[in-house]
Each structure stands twice: as C-alpha cells, then as structure tokens.
Amino acid sequence: MKLNEIYALLDALAPKALGDEFCKTYGAYDNSGVLVDAGGEIDKALFSLDLSLAAVEEAKRAGAGLIVTHHPAVYSKIGGIRVSDFDPLGKKLAECLKHGISVVSMHLNLDAAPFGIDESLMEGILSSAQRAGAGLRPPKDVAAIYQPLSVGGYGRAYDVPPVSLKALAEGITDVFGAKRVAVYGDERTVKRAASFCGAGADEGALEFAAKNGADVVISADFKHHILALALETGLAVIQLTHYASENYGFENYYRKIRKQAGIPCVFHTDEALL
Structure with missing residues (x-):
C-alpha cells in the first residue's frame, strides 16, 4: 500500500x-x-x-x-x-x-473530528458512569461544545446518569485503564460533566463548564491556578494523565x-x- x-x-x-x-x-x-x-x-x-x-x-x-x-x-x-x-x-x-x-x-x-478523541473521552466517561451502576445513558445530543467547528469541535458538557463523584472516578479508572486518577472537591452526586481531552482545561474551559451546569470537570494537565479556580468555582475535578485522556x-x-x-x-x- x-x-x-x-x-x-x-x-x-x-x-x-x-x-x-x-x-x-x-x-x-x-x-x-x-x-x-x-x-x-x-x-x-x-x-x-x-x-x-x-x-x-x-x-x-x-x-x-x-x-x-x-x-x-x-x-x-x-x-x-x-x-x-x-x-x-x-x-x-x-x-x-x-x-x-x-x-x-x-x-x-x-481531537476535534466527529467520533474523534475529544468525543471519545465523553463516550468513555458516559460508559464509566454506566459501569458505576448509574443506569441508562442520557441522549448524546444534549452535549454542548466549547470550541465548535463546521463539524465536531473540542470540549464538551453533557448529562450523565446520576452517580457519586467517587464512583465516577472509579469507573473512569476502569474504562480508561488509567493508573493515576486524582479527584478534587467534596463528594457529590454528579449529574452533568464537562470534559476536555489532553491539556485543554484553561480558564475559558472552566467558564464554559460552569455556564453549562457541570458538576465536575474531567481533563488532564491541570495547572495549579486552574485547579484552584475550579474548586473555588464549585466544580469538582477528576484528573487523568494526558496519555490516559487521549489513548x-x-x-x-x-x-x-x-x-x-x-x-x-x-x-x-x-x-x-x-
């Protein structure tokens, strides 16, 4: 070939x-x-x-x-x-x-293609919530896109079946084969998540997550001030390695x-x- x-x-x-x-x-x-x-x-x-x-x-x-x-x-x-x-x-x-x-x-x-890496991150998180015993997945078309393109885009906010923060993190560890998952924020029931593959969790991403009603932000490579800002904004954080969020x-x-x-x-x- x-x-x-x-x-x-x-x-x-x-x-x-x-x-x-x-x-x-x-x-x-x-x-x-x-x-x-x-x-x-x-x-x-x-x-x-x-x-x-x-x-x-x-x-x-x-x-x-x-x-x-x-x-x-x-x-x-x-x-x-x-x-x-x-x-x-x-x-x-x-x-x-x-x-x-x-x-x-x-x-x-x-990253941005339909069914590409960022959308796959969302799909994996939805599967993680299901695996945690949270029930049926909500319709995918409720997702909002942070940086939309003519097709696809980067960064998503979407409903998940109600699941505890701890159980969601455990499901993510399982589904993504992740060996290093960090959880920040008080325990809560997660009903809506925002995710950004790789190193895309910046100030704009946090604002997008908050405006779209997310309970948790899931990404990698959080800088200290971004992590602190997320917690002060009332968002929980689940952090994977950059590699795990995209592989x-x-x-x-x-x-x-x-x-x-x-x-x-x-x-x-x-x-x-x-």
Missing part, C-alpha cells in the same frame, strides 16, 4: 482541513500530516499516541512501514538532528528513516482504520504513561 493511499484513509475520518479550521478559528498551532516519508510500500502500520522509542522499536520488530501517531512526531521547527541519547527525537527519526518507517501524525484534526480515543480511531486499511495494523501503548 502506498503512503498516500493510507493517508487518504486516515484523513477521511479526521480531515487535516478540520485541524486547519481549528487553528484559524481559535488561534492555535499544529503540525499534522505526513511528517516522515521513508518511501516504499507499506505492508503493516503501527498506531501509537506518541512517537516513543518503544513504539519505534516495536514497529521495527513487527515489520511496520508506517507509524501513525496522535501527537506530532515533530511539533516545532528543529535546527538540527543528532543521533544521540541526548537527542531522543533525532534518534527516533534516524531509526525510522534507517528502517524505512514513515510517520503520520493526526493531532488537532483528530482511549486514539485506540477507537485505530479500530476504525484497521477495519478499512487492507493491511495489518497493530496498536502500541506506553503503559508507564497511563
């Missing part, structure tokens, strides 16, 4: 144009798309949230000619590359080129692509980051 053929499949579910729209609308920066083109046919693809050294080694062992990541393998401009233990990026890129491994990154476009949705994306790709696809998880 040619790189452009599999990229067309990846892009169909999470168009790069959607990431471009997000950047233009909300003043963001991204670097998604084909970031390493090693040439040659691709007979197998490996999906990994990051271009980690472990993912590169697994791709080499598996004979994968493509690594698909969520986080951009190259994010900012780089002035040079050294193949050194002190330059992990240079080492990873050199290994990919040496072994004929191309790299595609699907970042903000996949669940990225694996959902992988499953969709695997069904259509026509080549073997495998999934890599860096367990230490969950």
Whole structure:
C-alpha cells in the first residue's frame, strides 16, 4: 500500500482541513500530516499516541512501514538532528528513516473530528458512569461544545446518569485503564460533566463548564491556578494523565482504520504513561 493511499484513509475520518479550521478559528498551532516519508510500500502500520522509542522499536520488530501517531512526531521547527541519547527525537527519526518507517501524525484534526478523541473521552466517561451502576445513558445530543467547528469541535458538557463523584472516578479508572486518577472537591452526586481531552482545561474551559451546569470537570494537565479556580468555582475535578485522556480515543480511531486499511495494523501503548 502506498503512503498516500493510507493517508487518504486516515484523513477521511479526521480531515487535516478540520485541524486547519481549528487553528484559524481559535488561534492555535499544529503540525499534522505526513511528517516522515521513508518511501516504499507499506505492508503493516503501527498506531501509537506518541512517537516513543518503544513504539519505534516495536514497529521495527513487527515489520511496520508506517507509524501513525496522535501527537506530532515533530511539533516545532528543529535546527538540527543528532543521533544521540541526548537527542531522543533525532534518534527516533534516524531509526525510522534507517528502517524505512514513515510517520503520520493526526493531532488537532483528530481531537476535534466527529467520533474523534475529544468525543471519545465523553463516550468513555458516559460508559464509566454506566459501569458505576448509574443506569441508562442520557441522549448524546444534549452535549454542548466549547470550541465548535463546521463539524465536531473540542470540549464538551453533557448529562450523565446520576452517580457519586467517587464512583465516577472509579469507573473512569476502569474504562480508561488509567493508573493515576486524582479527584478534587467534596463528594457529590454528579449529574452533568464537562470534559476536555489532553491539556485543554484553561480558564475559558472552566467558564464554559460552569455556564453549562457541570458538576465536575474531567481533563488532564491541570495547572495549579486552574485547579484552584475550579474548586473555588464549585466544580469538582477528576484528573487523568494526558496519555490516559487521549489513548482511549486514539485506540477507537485505530479500530476504525484497521477495519478499512487492507493491511495489518497493530496498536502500541506506553503503559508507564497511563
């Protein structure tokens, strides 16, 4: 399979144009798309949230000619590359080129796409509430979107079946395979949640959550002042690692692509980051 053929499949579910729209609308920066083109046919693809050294080694062992990541393998401009233990990026890129491994990154476009990573976070949280014994899921169309786009968007507020804060956190730990979940705020019954995949919980996100009646904010990478502001606003907080908040949705994306790709696809998880 040619790189452009599999990229067309990846892009169909999470168009790069959607990431471009997000950047233009909300003043963001991204670097998604084909970031390493090693040439040659691709007979197998490996999906990994990051271009980690472990993912590169697994791709080499598996004979994968493509690594698909969520986080951009190259994010900012780089002035040079050294193949050194002190330059992990240079080492990873050199290994990919040496072994004929191309790299595609699907970042903000996949965050915001319908059924993408941010929407998957919401779906996982709804499943977590169900697993906690809270009953039937409410209709999905009650969700409000923090940063809407022509389709999809980022950040959501939505009803959940009434569930205790503690039980919801335990359900999230289970559903997301999360190893590090922190809970802040007084125990309460949660009827409405706001979630933001990755590091998106900023002041604007908290204001959105409060205005949309959320009882809890669920995200990752909370800065101290944001966490303090959330609690002072009366919001509870459930914090996952950045990795855990996004790996669940990225694996959902992988499953969709695997069904259509026509080549073997495998999934890599860096367990230490969950």
